[in-house]
Amino acid sequence: MKDLIEIRWHGRGGQGAKTASLLLADAAFNTGKYIQGFPEYGPERMGAPITAYNRISTTPIRVHSNIYEPDYVVVIDDTLLTAVDVTAGLKEDGAIVINTTKSIEEISPLLNGYKGSVYTIDARKVSEETLGKYFPNTPMLAAIVKVTGIMSEEDFIQDMEGSFKHKFAKKPEVIEGNMNAIRLALQEVKKIQ
């Protein structure tokens, strides 16, 4: 891992981009890293494009601005590909991870000539199979952990189990589904470019 990894999340209001960025910060924190997790709050309404950010570093983080040249971009909703310039500033030695069922031929024209790695995952399928509902953020979290390699899959699974036990203390019935979503997502994310 590089000394500093910067990640930008694109989602729509209600899809959990903010929560995913905070969970990623949590997971990286638990591996001993310095972290930042913060959303860019705009007009908060369901469906509006929203952005969230992560910095993960081996040294203390001082900068307090948004991320303009991310190492990685996560796109939680592929309808954003035509609405937002998701590859803006994205480093070519980094990667973009997109929740979609589309092929590289369909996606490529929407990435503004981005030459770096492209990963996709059908987070809807993963979520509906494991949770019975569409919550794309948990599978996307697993996907970005795998793509960045910020921690081993085993450590991540163990850590998330702890997080979910805490987060869902009052509804333990959803823990297993979320853990299954993570395990399945780790297998389902595929490099297509």
Added chain:
Amino acid sequence: MSIRERLSGNEATAYAMKQINPDVVAAFPITPSTEIPQYFSSYVDNGQVDTEFVAVESEHSAMSACIGAEAAGARAMTATSANGLEYMWEMIQIASSSRLPIVLALVDRAISGPLNIHCDHTDAMAVKDSGWIMLFSETNQEAYDNMIMAHRIAENKDVMLPLMVCQDGFITSHAIENIELLEDEKVKEFVGTYKPEHYLLNKKEPIAVGPMDLQPYLMEHKRQQHQAMENARKVIADVALDFEKMTGRKYEFFEGYKLEDAEYVAVCMNSTAGTVKNVVDNLRENGIKAGLLKIRVFRPFPGDLIAKALEGKKAVAVLDRVPLLNGTGGPLYEDVVSSMFTQNIMVPTINYSYGIGGRDVTENQIHKVYEDLQNLKDMSNPYRFLGLREQ
């Protein structure tokens, strides 16, 4: 050993309040400070504090309730932002003139209008001369540490003034970052118990709080308030020393970052300072002697120390996170230049209005500041805007 955690600035502030366990918290929600009373009320609900939580119907009432509680002899706290602080304005003055050491968490946000919920310092600057001690915080860690130190300063018998701890709305209040927390017992011991000398519920000494104060005495009372603010300087320094002994974390009136041998200096407060530090390091690598002066104690203003620290510099830029609407400079600029002037220290000093309404403050913008400082020729108009879209 301290506790390694990751918390947002709001979480860190609420956590400090839990450890302080004040007698009374009275608050009304307003973005971006809402989470502070929200988290705190859950501590009340869970029985983790024995605070009386007063869910008031407005910020004016929040400050009024704190005034009543403090006057009665209790330790009272609140939190607010922007228009909430404005709505408190009348009572803000009553709190300080009644010498009630209320502690307030201010999560800085632009004052309407037009409506904007994001960070700038217009709220804090609107109460800068109200007789409150004002501490500013770059990070969640500093917001937490300042809060732990707050009561020891405010409640000192030579001070007895209210105090607000300021941090940047959303930028630190809502960002999760690493933090070192103290153990509950250590905080309890450090903060101590509030034992007011005079209070309403002391039946052995009947007193009046806030009575009429006309020509014969008001001026003398204001002189005493002035003296209390002067006395706060030593107390702030003493408390910081004790805090350093406990934590190893050093706090001064301001932080100089590569300041001593710097030729070009930026002066600012709160979260922007971290971004400036990155730029200073970058410029130093390229042989440019850049430095930062980050103000922590804004009230009482450490003008003489700041002026001396800036003496002999080639050029200084003061960054005010407020719009310039007064036909002259921003509040921080005016304080810095008048402090230098009174000590006969003359350094070309320019003023930027920046980061208004949450406009993102980037390293590029800060680079522009140091670029301007290196090419400073025309001082006829020292007032500038940073990060403004001119077209």
